[in-house]
Amino acid sequence: MSLKRAEKKEPLIRMVKRDDVSPRRAWAYRGIAFVLALITGGLLILALGHNPLLVYRDMVVGAWGSPTVIRETVKLTVPLLVTALALGLAFRMKFWNIGGEGQIMVGAIAAGAFGFFTADIFPSPLLITLMLAAGMLAGGIYGFIPAYFKANWNTNETLFTLMLNYVALALIKFLMNGPWKASGSSFPKMPMLAPAARLQQVLGVHWGWILALVLVVAAWFYFNKTKHGFEVSIVGNSRDTARYAGINVKRVIMRTMFISGALCGLVGVLQFAGTDYTITEGITGYVGFTAIIVAWLAKMNPYGMVVVSVFMAMLERGSNTIHTIYKIPASASNLLIGIIFFFMLGCEFFIRYRIVFRGRTPAVPVELTGNTGIMPASAASPFELSESEEAGNA
């Protein structure tokens, strides 16, 4: 129609979907993205007037430099790892549980009911068992509630679980100010846990770290080898397929979220009886949110979560160190986590797509050929797995 149009060139950059990428190449991309993230963070540190290399070195030393700090790092890893396992379970079902914070808090509160008030009644092993059971039950119920509504009316679970976080927070504030306020304290705070109710230490860290490692293996088996795990994957892929396979979808959603919440509740107990010995507004240490990223970065793989959560804990621990040495605010860890994750999210694109610049045709593909009596894999239907499906919400 118009000659002007006719002169238009081919687009400068085009995206073409890749088929398969070798795992090695994929990890190479992720490695590059990680390094770029560190460089970006380094520029920020540079802008603050410090040597990024020294700061990074001190972060690592601050996390691994001595047995004491290693123990601290492990202590930070445990809640992060267990929460990531819990949330990963829900995410496999495409259930956006961002209520880990709340589930951890109610877990701690339920454990507190026993820990603060029955320490004189029960012997230590029974007391701790009761605390664990109560914490997991409370967390489980807290996870079950939004699942119940999601299963029956498809209620938006993202906001539901999130709002429950604030409800739990208000509950802690209430207990801290009133019924559970430590006697004789002028500040609103809860008492310290009696020694009998505290978790024993193994190699200088409460035994929760052993439990966490056991849970990692258990989670892997649950995901990959059990009927429950299989059902969770199917429900996560398509509810219609799940119904077709004879799965009671509602039950799976509610069951899975109960387990997810219970694991978060367990984290609450571990933090309460293992490290803090009391309950404050900061009991969660924000792991309900950071664990989302751990689970996602590890692609829901429990073993991957170990690696990522150790790394995250190192960042956090390291941030405290550089706060002391360089007076860089401790919030730097969140900032750095954000930057790293932005890069990791972005690099997935380069694993799934190829970029073609103007004037260069994509490499000649290999044509799939069939054998006896069938058409070649029908040329125009390369069914692709669209990973953007995962977003569906509300």
Next chain:
Amino acid sequence: MLDLATTLTMAAVLAGTPLLLGALGEILTERSGNLNLGVEGMMFMGAITGLLGSFLYEQTMVSAGIEAVGFVSALVALVMSFAAGAFGALLYGFLTITLRANQNVTGLVLTIFGTGFANFFGEYAGLKAGGYVAVSSVTKSAFAPLHIPVLSDLPVLGPLLFEYNWMVYFALVVAIVMAVFLFKTRFGLKLRSVGEDPAAADAAGISVSKYRYLATIIGGGICGTGGMYMSMVTTSGVWVHGCVAGYGWLAVALVIFATWSPVRGVLVAAIFGGLMILRMYISIPGLPIQIYEMLPYLATILVLIITSVRQSRKHAMPAGTGLNYFREDRE
């Protein structure tokens, strides 16, 4: 009784304004098909940059020996906070629109990043300023309630309608402009089509990416100004660590109750503002104040449940929201 109602309404409007701004930004974003859960992060970014913008402006003026002007300071805060929110949204947009990353996760990361960003620079600037960051009375007065001649002096209606700070009227104007844009203009129709069915919009010759980028960035900017309200009005120009604390998330929830309509958003924001401050004005005997604090969150949950039980096509989320679009994807 009438006095209490007036005071309560005024307080509700003041508390509801940042929610409204956050929700308006998110409405625009979701109408384009992007579900940005990073509102909290963008509000945080707006909060710190707005405050620091004013603060640095004042410092510059002082060191130059010129008297700072409140109006300019407020304008600096507005522009800076808008730019910061827009920058956060740009990161989100680049990742989801161009790089097709999962929207939920990207939004969550933006929240973590924005929170870290604000608290980091808040603390850092505090350290540099020797304690804490606070703006001077010149800027504070720029965010004080206005006094409009004649109108503000009206009995009852005066204080009820015409005695707010300028940000309240700014939010209202944004809401009205957005409503007109979305439902009365050709570009609004295009934007809505992109959010509802990007493939159809694309086939109609509309650039899906362009509209998504623009809506997301402008929406993020509006969220940023909502954050600035928190640091300039709610905390009176002093940086408080974690000051946005949950307002961004409530704003996301508000979008659902407003059924993606800016005008309904005004009403819902006022109601939620009311829920947030009710405890300070009406005490219910025997109800501890912390339990009272749960009210807006419980109300949110209740509305979530009610809206999900009664599904309606007319008031549903735009069908394309939450999904990235790639033209060459097969159906």
Next chain:
Amino acid sequence: MSETLAVHMEHITKTFGRVYANKDVSLELRQGEILALLGENGSGKTSLVNMLSGIYFPDSGDISVHGNKVTIRSPRDAYNLGIGMIHQHFKLVEVFSAAENIVLGQPGAVAMSRRKNNLEVAQLAQRYGFEIDPAKMVYDMSVSEKQTTEIIKVLYRGADILILDEPTAVLTPHETEKLFAVMRNMKADGKSIIIITHKLGEVLAVSDRVEVLRKGEYVATVNTNETGKSQLTEMMVGRPVSLKIERPHVSPGEVMLEVVDLSCHNSDGLKVLDKVSFTVSGGEILGIAGIAGSGQKELCESIAGLYPAIGGAVLMRSELEDETIMEPVLGLRPDVISKKGISMAFVPEDRLGMGLVGAMDVTDNVMLRSYKNNKGPFVDRKTPRALAERLIEQLAIVASGAGAIVGRLSGGNVQKVLIGREIAQAPTVLIVAYPVRGLDINSSYKIYDLLNEQKKKGVAVVFIGEDLDVLLELSDRLLVLCGGKVSGIVDPRLVTKEEVGLLMVQDVTEASKGATEPPPEQLQMELPLQESTEEYFSESLNTEGNRPA
């Protein structure tokens, strides 16, 4: 030379991942002609025109429009060149009105008036003789109304080159004929038209020339009046083929499935199934015909226990502990039904959305329906893996092995995994919904053979299809749905395609009485053929007879 060409595509190549969609394909569309683009499913027809309409960008090759070399980077570029495409899957915004969809994206005043838009659209529709309500919301529209909206949308943009992608797939024979009339009108108006189809009868009925593609490659272009069905078929498939579908004779056995007065609502509370009743015996194939959305999906899903019914009953023959009874199964979950000693297999319409999990491998997909069979909390992957390997071998599924991800297989192989798994359950009742949709001819015939094999084994088969020719050839009896009601159960050997087409749109109240359960081999309906309809069909009958000799 090229001045006379409306469109000239030369040496176009397009790849997706590792497969060619088009390889060195050329196309010439002359001014004012109707060109049929013919090819099997997966032959690259849609990919080729998508490069003309700006959806895809070619890897290599040149495109000229009206003699000028052009680059089409987006649908907008295509519109500016006067190219408009009516997609197979309509590109309409559901919550907008017809008029809003039509003016969408067109330049004009910033402020918009709904009334002005409606008026403008109504005037345009009138000029071309379309019936349309500009204010009607798309979600309230029938399929053919949506198509009309799409066509007006393209005309509104001033397109003089129109591309219609499989426009008749969702239309009744009557609506198809109406569409062809519109196309001839547009041609007379000077428009150049490309129609994509894989139906030979339509090619011969409406086109001036035919271009044939096969496996993404160009085969030939011929004048329509110089060719015939057998030549076109040979070009399409690459070798001479007999397109005869077998209908083996099997003496009917016991009733295996009985549906009584089944009714369902859709999500808006409207009736989508209204007192549907029929029976299916072992050793027969009951075909179900109807225009898209007449309740087929709800029918098979409610029988399979996946869709809630509001009334009626579904009975299946159950053999448990030497006792054979008709067991009521309505409202039971699929796994509960199978516990009652009933083996019911169901091949749903949405293969990767319901029948299979695209992200899982063949083994896990085979396991989908049987993972509960073993005791204990763990899954047993050994048995399904063995079955998966057997299916791959027996059905010649092109896959790297039992560990191949199903979503990456081609359409035909995906369907073979699905049907293979279902048949492996040794069902007594087999329900298949649109089993050959999107498949090439060879795969389709393989599927028909599998169904006939099941029929010979004494299975009661319910076959929901869209191609009337296939339904008429394959089924032993044919049930026609119209608006959720049974408008007739007919003997496919004794009716014509047009008679069935009429039943598909006919109000059930004036249709056959006692359509509930006909004795086999007997024509049930009484067709109230009216003068005018007879007249109407007399024309189209000439072009009828897609069934190959």
